[in-house]
Amino acid sequence: GKLYRDSMPSLLWFCKLKGATNLPKADHFSKTDGYVKVLIGGTEVGKTDAADGTYDPKWNKKLRFEADADTTVTFQLYDHETVKSDKLLGSFESPLGALAPTEQDGSIQIPFTLEDKYKKKRQRDGDTMLQFTLFGIKSYHTVKSEFTAAGHPGLLFDDSHQHLYAPAHPLGQGAYIAIEFDDKDGLDIKVFSTAPNVHLDVCWVAKRDTKLRRKSYPKGHKVYSSLTVYEELKMDDVAANVDLNAVTIFCFDKSPEPVYSTNLAKVVKEHGWKGAMTWHDCARDGALNGVELNEKDEEVIFPLEDSAKLVVDFDSSNVDMKVMVLEGPESSSNTYDLTLNAKECVKKFTTIYNPVKDHAGMRVMRRLELDDVPYGTPFLDMLYERFSLTNFRQCTLAQIISLH
DSSP: OOSOOSSOOSEEEEEEEEEEEOOBOOSSSSOOOEEEEEEETTEEEEEOOOBTTOSSOEEEEEEEEEEOTTSEEEEEEEEOOSSSOOEEEEEEEEEGGGOOOOSTTSOEEEEOEEOGGGTTOBSSSSOOEEEEEEEEEEOHHHHHHHHHHHTOTTOEEETTTTEEEEEOGGGOTTEEEEEETTOTTSOEEEEEEOSTTEEEEEEETTSSEEEEEEEEEEEEEEEETTEEEEEEEEESSOOTTOOGGGEEEEEEEEOSSOSEEEEHHHHHHTTTOOSSOOHHHHHSTTSSSSOEEETTTTEEEEEEETTEEEEEEEOSSOEEEEEEEESSHHHHSEEEEEEETTOSSEEEEEEEEEEEEEETTEEEEEEEEEOSOOTTOOGGGEEEEEEEEEEEEEEEGGGTOOOO
16 A cells, blocks of 8 residues: 555554564673664654663654555665664564554554564564554544535534534534644544523533533634634543444533522621731631531632532632532533633633532532633632523534544
8 A cells, every 4th residue: 555645545553553462682791772664654753762672662652654555555665873883673564454463552552573583582482563653533524524425504614724613503503613633643523602691501421520621611612713702611531432322412501590699708708808818827726617628638618509519729829719510410401611800711620520529529520620720810800600401412523523
């Protein structure tokens, strides 16, 4: 196979070269300084660093490239030389599509075919083995072609960045997804609210905790072309080979105005907070009233409502403000927000616990946390809000897009 054809390659591949074992001795007076080159259709697409003086090198080098499944991949094992040319010790080649996991952790082990003069220079019995992971998904151009052929309305394609925007039709109006193929380690998957009264959540059923990065745009924000969004959700730590059937988007209609709203200055002052306080100030007898102290994590827990509590978390460098949403019927029919006044873009985290998490005596369904809050930001600028939710609907990412 070849790397370049008249048409674009159909698959985007992700490879992680983890390490090798039982390298042959390539030098008389020192151990082998081994590294691996990867060639796709005869063209080099990347290589590891040389591991100094070891017969069992570890690299953990990540590569990505585009190629069809029948394209030949070649792994070449070298010994690095400082003066003379590097020595080719051995190689292995195979069609990409023929390589499948051989180990329980999903990795692949393959034996190098050594050059004749190194076959008897291994330090142990057995083959010289390469350990790596490899998987392919549909390339940006393949997905674009499939969407275009299907005639789905509302699609947007940013070819310069390889970003694809598609309406989440199973959810009705108000939701889009974005697949960004340009991330070096995988894919960025984002979900957008395209109407101010639409609330979205994402849950990854394969994980106990789903951590979402949120950006809220109260006045709307143009992402690309004609697409204006009011909130952006991005999942953390998602591999490109994620099972899209395991990622569920939840969509609700949100009340135009909050059911309950208060600034955090009012909340903490009601319990005796004065000026700038440290953990030791808060923990002093009689300093605060009606709060709970979590000494293990240096947290002060303030009541907000029956279904939510404010946590002031003192860590080594700053103070984090969090809202813990508690298990209960009210929590399922409302959405909770922690935001900053007069900001055009508010960055925050949401962590969804499934099942619920026990923390400091609380049964927590979700945690809200502001991100990138400048040190010294007053409580008066921080706002807690609760909105009612109606018209629940859901779908999986696999119902919107296919990548495998």
